[in-house]
Amino acid sequence: MKHTILVTGGAGFIGSHLVEALGNKKTNTIIVFDNLSTGSLANIPNQENVVFVEGNVHSEEDIAHLFSNFQFDYIYHLAAIASVAESVNHPLATHQVNMDATIYLLEATRAQEKTVLKFVFASSAAVYGAEPTLPKTELSVIDPITPYGIDKYASEKYVTSYGRLYGLNVAVARFFNVYGPRQNPSSPYSGVLSILTEVAKQVKQGQEASFHVFGDGEQVRDFVFVNDIVQGLMLLGTKSGSQAEAFNIGSGEKHTLRDIITVYETLLETKIPLTYCEARTGDIKYSYASIEKIIQLGYKPTFTIHQGLEKYMADALVPMH
Ligand SMILES: NC(=O)c1ccc[n+]([C@@H]2O[C@H](COP(=O)([O-])OP(=O)(O)OC[C@H]3O[C@@H](n4cnc5c(N)ncnc54)[C@H](O)[C@@H]3O)[C@@H](O)[C@H]2O)c1
Known part of the structure; x- marks a missing residue:
């Protein structure tokens, strides 16, 4: 099967490893969408089936242009301002990228003609905040304490709601320390x-x-090695048991x-x-x-x-x- 796969933030640390793994299947075409703010072209694997599109996830125009050129089978949304400190210093600017952009992407996904097979959102253990009960399970108290954590959780809720309200195929990954x-x-x-x-x-x-x-x-x-994060993301992308649910990915x-x-x-x-x-x-x-929850899907660090x-x-x- 030929698949067209969008990886936002694919020029970044985690995204570039995901692109590499997805690109190993030659029938896949991977579209890396990134504004190179913290990522770099050097991170993107030099493979024929990997295409770089420069753009801003927080520009409705850039997103519209992207979706007018491609119809996606899978979407992995990793683009974000990944620094918690940056979100504390600039809550509004980071909110636009870390939350508003998620809705732009969800809307574009909902509107595209082709039914997306899975939209996977990269969230974070930051959603759990400082509440002391351990280990963190997906049912633990959610109490984010920074704009970064708040935007990740709000985005998660939009993503899972699009699954429930509009039947979009979606899943959420909560990364620990990668x-x-x-x-x-x-x-x-x-x-x-x-x-x-x-x-x-x-x-x-x-x-x-x-x-x-x-x-x-x-x-x-x-601390979880990036290749295991990629394994978890690919499982969430392909397993039906992940529908509209959040999953921790750790070691x-x-x-x-x-x-x-x-x-x-x-x-x-x-x-x-x-x-x-x-x-x-x-x-x-x-x-x-x-x-435990992602292990049930077949994950094995x-x-x-x-x-x-x-x-x-x-x-x-x-x-x-
Ligand atoms: N690294 C971790 O430990 C960790 C933990 C939890 C969650 N995450 C999440 O994983 C994802 C990837 O993080 P990372 O560690 O690879 O960080 P990174 O900074 O290396 O990657 C983020 C990528 O997004 C791109 N980007 C940023 N703003 C953009 C915009 N407006 N438009 C288009 N592209 C934009 C950057 O250029 C970069 O390539 C993020 O969503 C982050 O919040 C990371």
């Missing part, structure tokens, strides 16, 4: 493991570097930051210099997922933290050309 190659370490708000990997790389190369630990390093997270493991630092030190066979700083206000101390970090580190150490 890590892996192509994650951008350059902003102070980047994912902690991208920053740690950058420091580890500098240490390995004999440069002077130190990793800043906020708080005591005992904060617990479910099923939980680790402290100090555990992670130890894994790096084992991999590098050297100590990573640490600088301890005060815990950041608003940081959640414990967050990890129950992944394939990377332990050790295997994932090993792959990430190996990739980071490949010299750039």
